[in-house]
Amino acid sequence: MVVLIxxxxxxxxxxxxxxxxxxxxxxGIYIATSPVFDDELQARVLEHQQRREMSSIRxxxxxxxxxxxxxxxxxxxxxxxxxxxxxxxxxxxxLSNWLMRCGQHDAVQRILVQLDRLEQTLLTFPxxxxxxxxxxxxxxxxxxxxxxIFRDLAGVMxxxxxxxxDRVFLVTAGIPIELKSREFKM
Numbered sequence: 001m002v003v004l005i006x007x008x009x010x011x012x013x014x015x016x017x018x019x020x021x022x023x024x025x026x027x028g029i030y031i032a033t034s035p036v037f038d039d040e041l042q043a044r045v046l047e048h049q050q051r052r053e054m055s056s057i058r059x060x061x062x063x064x065x066x067x068x069x070x071x072x073x074x075x076x077x078x079x080x081x082x083x084x085x086x087x088x089x090x091x092x093x094x095l096s097n098w099l100m101r102c103g104q105h106d107a108v109q110r111i112l113v114q115l116d117r118l119e120q121t122l123l124t125f126p127x128x129x130x131x132x133x134x135x136x137x138x139x140x141x142x143x144x145x146x147x148x149i150f151r152d153l154a155g156v157m158x159x160x161x162x163x164x165x166d167r168v169f170l171v172t173a174g175i176p177i178e179l180k181s182r183e184f185k186m
Contacts, residue, residue, distance in 0.1 A: 022055055081127030085128045
């Protein structure tokens with residue numbers, strides 16, 4: 001089962017994802033995609049780590065900024081996912097990592113290849129997988145081309161991940177709402 005969890009910054013997405021994981025399994029694998037650039041980001045990482053330490057399930061953490069599909073394939077190949085929930089936090093940071101690596105000029109095509117790989121991995125993933133992402137398109141149009149590329153790629157990524165997910169939650173003000181079952185069919 002693949003579950004996409006989206007919402008704005010500090011909406012409660014990660015907290016919900018961790019609590020939901022504890023309801024779905026007896027152990028968790030947390031795939032952290034964020035590089036730590038400064039003290040403020042380190043404090044955020046510590047907040048997440050402390051929250052997981054207080055959880056009712058045992059968490060293992062894997063840090064991976066780029067090769068998300070390879071990590072998920074390895075976990076699937078190890079075939080020890082029976083009662084384990086895999087949580088990726090977060091896809092937006094993973095996308096940002098790729099965008100910064102690729103640069104503005106060849107980013108779109110290279111990132112679309114990464115999205116293809118990730119999507120194919122999700123289609124065959126044998127365990128329970130929670131994907132945390134951000135909705136970034138609700139705000140103003142970014143002033144700079146790189147910001148617009150990021151916003152557009154984030155929208156494409158979120159649509160593609162939602163399409164292959166069994167459930168999609170939107171978290172606003174700490175309140176999760178399941179969307180996929182309410183989808184209007186044309």
